[in-house]
Amino acid sequence: MSGTMVLVRHGQSEWNKKNLFTGWRDPDLTEQGIEEAMEAGRVLAERGMRFDIAFTSVLVRAERTCQMILDGVGQSDLETIHDQALNERNYGDLAGLNKDDARAKWGEEQVHIWRRSYDVPPPGDEGESLRDTGARVWPYYMTEILPRVLRGQTVLVAAHGNSLRALVMVLDGHTTETITKLNLGTGVPMVYRLHADSTVAAKEILGDMSGAH
Numbered sequence: 336m337s338g339t340m341v342l343v344r345h346g347q348s349e350w351n352k353k354n355l356f357t358g359w360r361d362p363d364l365t366e367q368g369i370e371e372a373m374e375a376g377r378v379l380a381e382r383g384m385r386f387d388i389a390f391t392s393v394l395v396r397a398e399r400t401c402q403m404i405l406d407g408v409g410q411s412d413l414e415t416i417h418d419q420a421l422n423e424r425n426y427g428d429l430a431g432l433n434k435d436d437a438r439a440k441w442g443e444e445q446v447h448i449w450r451r452s453y454d455v456p457p458p459g460d461e462g463e464s465l466r467d468t469g470a471r472v473w474p475y476y477m478t479e480i481l482p483r484v485l486r487g488q489t490v491l492v493a494a495h496g497n498s499l500r501a502l503v504m505v506l507d508g509h510t511t512e513t514i515t516k517l518n519l520g521t522g523v524p525m526v527y528r529l530h531a532d533s534t535v536a537a538k539e540i541l542g543d544m545s546g547a548h
């Protein structure tokens with residue numbers, strides 16, 4: 336066994352609350368989102384988790400979640416790397432639209448395909464499918480994050496629903512079909528312990544993801 340990696344989706348954002356497609360837009364956390372981030376920190380602290388380094392995106396909802404978790408485990412000044420490679424998938428022309436309004440306009444099925452399919456990008460030149468998102472998240476994981484875990488470090492990654500789905504897809508061995516059913520809850524830590532060959536030795540979810548959609 337080598338090191339440990341904790342993946343956590345940011346706490347609820349203002350736009351999660353308003354049910355808006357967010358992507359690369361940059362809303363802050365809600366009060367509930369702050370509470371979720373603090374709870375994640377508390378749960379990890381209770382387990383005695385200590386990190387060697389943290390990674391987050393360049394979007395404030397993930398950056399603040401990351402910092403609150405570090406505050407919670409008593410490591411406020413820990414080295415934290417912010418990188419766009421961990422950003423949420425770019426939602427293209429859907430960004431800023433209400434998800435229910437989009438369903439009314441384009442139909443439930445089309446919106447589900449945009450949100451959860453593996454390889455259908457949302458409309459607009461910038462829109463990223465999950466595959467497109469993985470194409471930037473994976474190289475970053477392989478070069479910056481995984482080597483540290485394999486050296487035995489404990490690493491925190493605070494990112495987003497879809498940038499983390501892209502990682503979890505491969506870690507957990509999802510197919511392009513089963514990944515469409517995976518939803519990550521806000522502020523719920525997923526603790527991965529890896530074997531020396533980088534496969535997953537153990538996974539533990541510290542919270543409830545059953546309500547995630």
Ligand SMILES: O=C(O)[C@H](O)COP(=O)(O)O
Pocket residue numbers: 355356357358359423426450495496497548
């Ligand atoms: O960018 C967003 O709108 C959300 O963070 C994730 O959206 P999704 O649940 O539609 O993938």
